[in-house]
Amino acid sequence: RRAATSGLGLRQRLPAPAPGSCAREHRSWNDTDMSDAADPRQRPLPTGEITFLLTDIEGSTSLFQRLGDERFRELLAHHHRIIRRSLADHRGAEVKTEGDSFLAAFADPQDAAAAALVAQRALEVWAWPADGRIRVRMGLHRGAAELGEGRDYLALALHQAARVAA
Numbered sequence: 001r002r003a004a005t006s007g008l009g010l011r012q013r014l015p016a017p018a019p020g021s022c023a024r025e026h027r028s029w030n031d032t033d034m035s036d037a038a039d040p041r042q043r044p045l046p047t048g049e050i051t052f053l054l055t056d057i058e059g060s061t062s063l064f065q066r067l068g069d070e071r072f073r074e075l076l077a078h079h080h081r082i083i084r085r086s087l088a089d090h091r092g093a094e095v096k097t098e099g100d101s102f103l104a105a106f107a108d109p110q111d112a113a114a115a116a117l118v119a120q121r122a123l124e125v126w127a128w129p130a131d132g133r134i135r136v137r138m139g140l141h142r143g144a145a146e147l148g149e150g151r152d153y154l155a156l157a158l159h160q161a162a163r164v165a166a
Helices: 060-067 069-089 109-125 156-165
Strands: 002-005 011-014 048-057 093-098 101-106 136-147
Touching: 048 060, 048 069, 048 109, 048 156, 060 069, 069 093, 069 101, 069 109, 101 109, 109 136, 136 156
Parallel strands: none
Antiparallel strands: 002 011, 048 101, 048 136, 093 101
16 A cells, blocks of 8 residues: 555555456556656547546635635545556556546546546545545446547547536
């Protein structure tokens, strides 16, 4: 087991994955140790039949108002590290992040499902403060997708994934 320390003065023991679980490798949930090759922000985007993963923190606006700027930013940073580590460990490419939402793309649907499951488990066991516990909605959908300009997709499957995550 590895220990992770948050900026909120909390210490969390992250459980090792169970034998046969979907976690390929148990690593620190800190994105500072990712190589460029593993960093989901640097990974090339898949094309053709891909699986989209969309995430969104439930009630983030009220949580932000309740906690204030500094504490919410700290929680958001932990959330981002957990999501990015799961994307990296499961060959996901981060398409974009807006506030507390992630859009990721996977060539393999099993990798996408495993990334979502591992991220949810890590988010569940993280030692969030009592007034700052977060829940994250996640939606997966697979379909044909083409890259538009930059790191954007043009795909019905993306819109369908957003509906699943809602």
